[in-house]
Amino acid sequence: MEMIARLQASQYDDSFFHHLDPRVKMGLALIFSLIGPLIENPIMLGVLTFMAMSYLLMAGLGRVLLFIGAFFVVSMVLYLFIEALILNRPPQYIEYLTLVLTMLPIMCIGLLLGMTTSIEKLITALGKLGMPAGMRYAVMVAMRYVAVVGREMHHVIQGMRVRGVMPGWKGLFKNPVYTARIILVPLLIRSFKVADRMGAAAELRGLSAPGNNLQLAELSMTADDWIFLSANLLMVVILWFI
Amino acid sequence: MVHIKLRDVGFRFDSRSTNSLDDITLDVEQGECVLLAGRSGSGKSTLLHVLSGLIPEYYQGHLQGCIRIGKDDVRWQDVPLWQKSASVGTVFQDPRHQFFSARVEQELLLSRFRKESEREDSEQQLNTLLNSLGLQKMRHRLLDTLSSGEQQRVAIGTAISLAPKILVLDEPSANLSADGVTILFQFLQSAKAEGTTIVIAEHRFSWIRELVDKLVVLDRGSIVFKGNAEKLGEQLFCEEFGLRFQPLEESGENEHQEKPSGRNGSSPVLTMNSVGFRHGKKQDWLFNNLQWELHPGEVFAVTGRNGCGKTTLLTLIYGLLKVGKGSVVFTQNDPLKALALQHPDLQLFASTVAEEISDNVAEQGKWLDRFNLVPLKECHPLTLSGGEMQRLVLAAAFCRVAERSDSLLLLDEPTSGMDGYQLRTLAEEIKELRKRGGSVVMATHDSDLIKETNASLMELDRI
Numbered sequence: 001m002e003m004i005a006r007l008q009a010s011q012y013d014d015s016f017f018h019h020l021d022p023r024v025k026m027g028l029a030l031i032f033s034l035i036g037p038l039i040e041n042p043i044m045l046g047v048l049t050f051m052a053m054s055y056l057l058m059a060g061l062g063r064v065l066l067f068i069g070a071f072f073v074v075s076m077v078l079y080l081f082i083e084a085l086i087l088n089r090p091p092q093y094i095e096y097l098t099l100v101l102t103m104l105p106i107m108c109i110g111l112l113l114g115m116t117t118s119i120e121k122l123i124t125a126l127g128k129l130g131m132p133a134g135m136r137y138a139v140m141v142a143m144r145y146v147a148v149v150g151r152e153m154h155h156v157i158q159g160m161r162v163r164g165v166m167p168g169w170k171g172l173f174k175n176p177v178y179t180a181r182i183i184l185v186p187l188l189i190r191s192f193k194v195a196d197r198m199g200a201a202a203e204l205r206g207l208s209a210p211g212n213n214l215q216l217a218e219l220s221m222t223a224d225d226w227i228f229l230s231a232n233l234l235m236v237v238i239l240w241f242i
Numbered sequence: 243m244v245h246i247k248l249r250d251v252g253f254r255f256d257s258r259s260t261n262s263l264d265d266i267t268l269d270v271e272q273g274e275c276v277l278l279a280g281r282s283g284s285g286k287s288t289l290l291h292v293l294s295g296l297i298p299e300y301y302q303g304h305l306q307g308c309i310r311i312g313k314d315d316v317r318w319q320d321v322p323l324w325q326k327s328a329s330v331g332t333v334f335q336d337p338r339h340q341f342f343s344a345r346v347e348q349e350l351l352l353s354r355f356r357k358e359s360e361r362e363d364s365e366q367q368l369n370t371l372l373n374s375l376g377l378q379k380m381r382h383r384l385l386d387t388l389s390s391g392e393q394q395r396v397a398i399g400t401a402i403s404l405a406p407k408i409l410v411l412d413e414p415s416a417n418l419s420a421d422g423v424t425i426l427f428q429f430l431q432s433a434k435a436e437g438t439t440i441v442i443a444e445h446r447f448s449w450i451r452e453l454v455d456k457l458v459v460l461d462r463g464s465i466v467f468k469g470n471a472e473k474l475g476e477q478l479f480c481e482e483f484g485l486r487f488q489p490l491e492e493s494g495e496n497e498h499q500e501k502p503s504g505r506n507g508s509s510p511v512l513t514m515n516s517v518g519f520r521h522g523k524k525q526d527w528l529f530n531n532l533q534w535e536l537h538p539g540e541v542f543a544v545t546g547r548n549g550c551g552k553t554t555l556l557t558l559i560y561g562l563l564k565v566g567k568g569s570v571v572f573t574q575n576d577p578l579k580a581l582a583l584q585h586p587d588l589q590l591f592a593s594t595v596a597e598e599i600s601d602n603v604a605e606q607g608k609w610l611d612r613f614n615l616v617p618l619k620e621c622h623p624l625t626l627s628g629g630e631m632q633r634l635v636l637a638a639a640f641c642r643v644a645e646r647s648d649s650l651l652l653l654d655e656p657t658s659g660m661d662g663y664q665l666r667t668l669a670e671e672i673k674e675l676r677k678r679g680g681s682v683v684m685a686t687h688d689s690d691l692i693k694e695t696n697a698s699l700m701e702l703d704r705i
Contacts, residue, residue, distance in 0.1 A: 008344045008384050008386065009384060011344065012344070012345065012382075012384075118344060118345075118348070119342075119343060119344055119348075120343060120344075120348045140342055141342065144341065144342050144343075147344075147386060148338070148339070151338075151386075152588065155583075155585050155588040156588045158557075158562060158583065158588075159583065159585070159588040159589035159590075159591075160591065161562055162560070162562070162581045162582075162583060162589060163589055163591060163638070165591045182591045185624065186587060186588050186590065186591070186624065189587065189624045190585075190587055190588060193587070194339050197334065197336070197339040197340070198339050198340070198342075199300070200296055200300050200301075200334075201334070201339060201340040201341075201342075202342065203296070203299075203300055203323050203324065204294060204295070204296065204323075204326075204327050204332050205327055205340075205352065205400060206324040206325075206327040206328070206404075207342070207352070208324060209324035209325075210324070216343070216348060216351070216352065217348075
């Protein structure tokens, strides 16, 4: 629950990346996703990764790098385990590193987009990119729902502890069906109710009204946006050709 | 001028065999404040849904009769739902499920700025709205970090952002502290003075009675009384219709009443020594150096404004959270404790109502009967209505502490949305537990419950 609150708070911080138009960040994510896998030179991939990581640092999201680091330590352990014990061959370190360096920049830019863009700006940007209002409306409700479900999950676990039915890790392995039932059934029923109320609230506020274009924020591409996007495009193309 | 005109209105949900509303005939003048009262399940919320327009478009069923709102020549059923929001603003009991943005400012602008052309004069209108609801200081705050009272004010702000002429509120004070209720009252008072018609469904009447022009009592979907709100001061009338009774001369506070003391030289059940708690190392202390003792037979009501830490205090006593500093000491090493939290539907895990209460059949029968749950004993707990679930969670908690006399019962807002009949039943059980030597700590805003149980007050506030 705290993680969701922190994520929401980070979307409203103040940095160069928070002021960038979300369309630029989406464009950046697209460029990194399309060209990144085409770069074969590990050194050039390293430069691309460095660029993406430095953006996170500049956006004040240094902690996220720790999360990414932990993710890749775990993935490396798994990789070594698979190579040594299942495929029964010596680890291919260069192969693994290339794979990691291909994924890292895309992951970093994805996180940058998610953690520096508010719901309002994202929905407005999607509208400017031509997404129909109905779909944006669904995206908005879904994004809000993530925060709600996080809170509901916290309440379910608290309720289980109060009623003395908390199965814990042991219970999860000993009786997984029972554990799943007591967690998922209340959560599902509650989720249906919450979704029902949110749907009613949305209808009453006219969010699904015809002609409602969900312009929740004022967005326009500035010189900074164009310069940043062009510079990145140029850089990625150079890395690709080198 | 008649603003709302209902003639022989009836409604049956598609999923039910009986009518939820029957022969409702009602006229409401412009600028009038109408209070809908009645037992839980009497049809108050259904009637509000008819007025807001959710019935029959969103909650489908068979609606009959004539409904005219505002213009006399248009049937309300024929107006598209999205257009109705400009005429009727709706506020639900739980504001958390009405939000779509992350921050206060954006949420208030959401309805208003549906179109680019509506952005003109936005800043000035937003400021007026924020000032009228006392939200100016928190305009940039995240909605999830606000207290229930603050969230309720934002919900009202979203409902009135399109300047509707009618305001419909479903138990708006259920989760509000005294301060929150005062702000809500002041807001409704000024809205009424400006000519807004208000229809409000409530169980707690004391705060709104001054504003009410017309009382409408519902029972099993029909209007059984229409008239002056002074009837709420008559005990027989209130008992007949399951309403909360409060004599006119009483203010709703009971600080001056004499409390039966449980401290007859007995050692405390619980001692809090300089207890402090905060949610994170970088957060402010929610409370600090809290020194308090609870003795056998004592009933304490923990009050204070929304977000001051009432629920946190209960969870600290129960042991769900660890104190930041100081200590919580029980006289017995393993006291018999039970905690009933808010959100009853997240605390029910058994397959039947009876099993939820106890494994012991004799105990089941006793508590099913006490909380009027006998006809539902074979039902799955999660198929019950909100009020029934609340009674079930309370029954299970009482059953748990009934085993020993030196037990401790912790209740978190046990009466939100509870009618007079159920409130009196709960109060009787609390008094019974007290007689047996049990102790009760309840986090509550409900002055009716405090008065009925004759509880001592513990005012908790952020330090």
